[in-house]
Amino acid sequence: MDLVFDALGQLFGHKFSSQWGSYDADGAWLAELSHLSRRHLELGISRLRQQVRESARSGDEAWPPQPVAFAALCEPRPEDLGLPAVAEAWREAAGHAHDPAGHRWRHEAVRLAGAAVGWWEITHVQPSRVERLERRFAREYTALINRVMAGEDLTPRQLLEHDGSRSAAELAERAGREAAAQKAEADGLPHAMNADQGLRSLRAALGRNGS
Incomplete structure (x- = not known):
């Protein structure tokens, strides 16, 4: 928490320290941020710094965020890592589900998320279930984005459904x-x-x- 408290103290000064002090005394910040890596926290600080700059340019007053709001700032978007946005990734996966091996994917995460959902399921989904399948794809894709953000290699693990796991x-x-x-x-x-x-x-x- 030192990284976060130091950064927010510099950005907001007394506004932050008067409310939270110099360390996370009651564990409120740890409760919201414990699942995040240092890279996630640095991303949140960077976004918060940008918000403070924009407030200064527009003449508005910037206030420190609550822990849950700061945690949301730390969640990576695909674009932050050079990946296509979720909607773009879904369109690519759905458009090439009939021949995933023959397609040159924009990013491996798109292919892995599609494989996790199932190529057969995507190509044979009923119109009434497309939205549900797209939400499932978004969950798989978001999980992969977080793994990339944490510095992991993209390997199948439990995300992918192999024939060996089927009865x-x-x-x-x-x-x-x-x-x-x-x-x-x-x-x-x-x-x-x-x-x-x-x-x-x-x-x-x-x-x-x-x-």
């Missing part, structure tokens, strides 16, 4: 869905159908052929 039944179900989708396309069924719709249509067609 035999799950693998068989996925294979069946993929086969149904391919058969539906080969039989001229509407391309916009998802695998479930294609499977139902195929069953109906087989029933008609057998009658």
Whole structure:
């Protein structure tokens, strides 16, 4: 906490020290910032310094933030690390989910977040569930951003879903869905159908052929 208290004391002087003193006596700051690395804290201080400058230019008075507000300033945005914004990353992942191996990704974090959600899931999602899938992608992508911010290498770990972690039944179900989708396309069924719709249509067609 010394880094934070020294920086905020310099930026706000008596406004900060009169409220919080020279150290985190009651642990309020530690409670909000304990999960953050030094790089996160430096990012928050940098943003806060910029806010103070902007206030000075506009003639407004700057006041020190509460611990929870400062913690929010410490959270990295993708742009801070040279990564595409979340919305851009999702569009890239959704647009190339059909051939992730053949695409040159803007950043490895985008590919890893897409893989964590599942390429098959992205390409076969029903329209009513797109928003939910996008939120899941955003969570995975944000977790990767924080790992980059903490200086970690981007490796799959638990974020990614490997076939080795699936049960035999799950693998068989996925294979069946993929086969149904391919058969539906080969039989001229509407391309916009998802695998479930294609499977139902195929069953109906087989029933008609057998009658």
